[in-house]
Amino acid sequence: MIPATWPLSGENTGEEMALVCDRARPCRLLIVPALFDEGNRLRRFTVEVMRRLDRAGIDTVLPDLPGTNESLLGLETQDAGLWREAMQHAARHFAATHVLGLRGGCLFTPDLPALHYAPVKGAQILRGLLRARILAAREAGLEENRDSLIETARREGIVLAGYPLGAALFRELETLEAGPAEVIAQDRIGGSGLWLRAEPDENAAQADALAAILAEALQG
Template identity: 30%
Template sequence: MDVDFFAGTRGQLFRVTHTPAQGPVRGKVLHCQALFEEQNKSRRMVAQQSRRLAAQGWVVVQPDLYGCGDSDGDFEEARWADWIGDLKCCADDLEARYPGPLVLWGLRAGCLLLSELTHVHGLSPALSILWQPVSRGDQYLNQFLRLRVAAAMMGQGRESTRELRAQLDSGTSLEVAGYTLHPEWVAALANADLQPAKGESICWCEVTANDQQPLSPVSDRLIQAWRQSHVNVDVLRVIGEAFWSTQEICEVPDLLDRTTERVAEVMKT
């Protein structure tokens, strides 16, 4: 595992790179993080998956987006379009330095960024892996704003998501759960909808509490619509806890196993 900084669109970005300890490089994987506390909760799972893929011959890069983690900038300075540009810089660097197919791997809202990356910049990965993807940025934003609504209620205050959205629409930045949201960034997130990433195939991964729990109606409708449009998408359902949101850090070994197996299939096609 190596750590370094590379030049992004607006500043230096921190990245972790996992490389094979021995043998030839089979390909490369670009990971796009979850946002807010979901990123912190999922670091262990992402690191474990990266190590597993590296052991199978893949170079895996985990960049911190601008304003996140150890990269330059504050979150309030982040812009959605700049994040797309930074991911393109990282993908270009991977293509220049390592042989083999490119795999894109997103987690939660990171899947929105990767799908937009493929459409804006014409990337065509051999495989896109979507871990518990957020399908609608607008809905995700409202869920995050409810954290501030709940905090206000605990302090005997009263706010609503509609009022908070109105403040953002008027050009006012808002602090939510320790993150300052800029109206321009919020507008881009609210307009982001998950599109089928360009490329050969998509692997949609969902973690469920038990084997009787179906996919959410939103996910099921979207997957069916993609398939009707002749998008090559397969679904992996594994049993486990929602590691990106649990109070304690937890692991879902089956998700690691099956993701590793799915990436290995890239070399067989």
């Protein structure tokens, strides 16, 4: 597993980073990561799934969404269209044959045979981020109103859990839902979702289960 780069085009320019397991094999899976804090909590789990798929003969690519992780672009400049376009470019660059979306990443999977792990609506993501901001403010002795925060976010953007969301992305997430795909629900994996934990974690049994489901879906 090594780092690699891939080119952007359109409104976003430059290069983005990706983590790849690439041996030029026929099955090539692009993984669109979970968003924001969930992406951090699921990163180790995602890498463990990639390692298992490598042993199963499947190449994998985990790209950064522009404005996240190692990206040099500002998150506040991104919107749903730019993220979809970026994932489409990554899929073409790495010659992906299939795509896996993780949680909020399911909202931005490109036009390939798709699998969605525990997909979530954009509105649910925003609810969790808003709740975290209000609780953090309360602990600091401040009171923030959810409706006022939403009004501000729609108009000028907002910082939620340390993530500066532009107004366009916030408005789009309010109504965004994942497209058609084979859904892998958490009950097929077993246990509770690792995105629910307070810190990044991994679970070998869950990684085994998800990798097995993916390998069967991709290789038949």
